[in-house]
Amino acid sequence: METAVRKRPIHLGDHVRRMRTALGVKQASLASELGTTQQNISRIEQEEEMDKATLERIAKALGVTPEAIENFTEEGAMFNVQTLHDNASGNLTSGNFNSYTFNPIDKIVELYDALLKSEREKNELLEKLMREKESNSASRV
Template sequence: MMGLKQDALAYQLGDDWNQQKVSLLEQKETIEVDILKQVSGILKVPVEAFENFDEEQAVNIISNTFNDQSNGYNYYPNFHFNPLDKMVELYERMLQQQKEMIDRLEKLIEKK
């Protein structure tokens, strides 16, 4: 999910979770609201994005964006964002996740 490994998501969901349980969660048609809210918070994606997700529409958007051959050539989309800004955003998000992981590890060490 969103580049987050199942083990990492399981860790963030709590002690009752493991990689297998997250894998089963990903296969479910419906997910309990409290779990959905937890996952939403971890992934920093609004709950509505999950609730309103339409797989067919997502596949069509991806397909149309990257496979438009109306001119006989592969179409390379003209993105309306600065790639450097996205890299900085990704880096900042990774730093924040690392800080959160360190905090969790420190709390676990303190418990022992």
């Protein structure tokens, strides 16, 4: 007895959501990249169909091809994400990956040094004012 395999239609919105989630991109970040709202991204992800231009814009923002979204599978996504990670050289500029051109620890140290310098200058000014006040008080007596 043969079992008929019923193929579900492609739900592009669901594929977009699953691809975005697999890439670790939040709806708000994708919305910002596309110049729209998070609510609009949520609506798109609930729709079964979408026009080709929208699919292409979303794919570009996620750093994938429209075909990758259309043919999305969990196994394929994990392979592609792992491959993207393994082949990345330094900073990733596509999608919503942060790339820093500075060391955050160096910035913290720099800010701390500036704060320390400011405190030292303030202390020196206060000591100078105290000495002037003491000398003015001594000369009056």
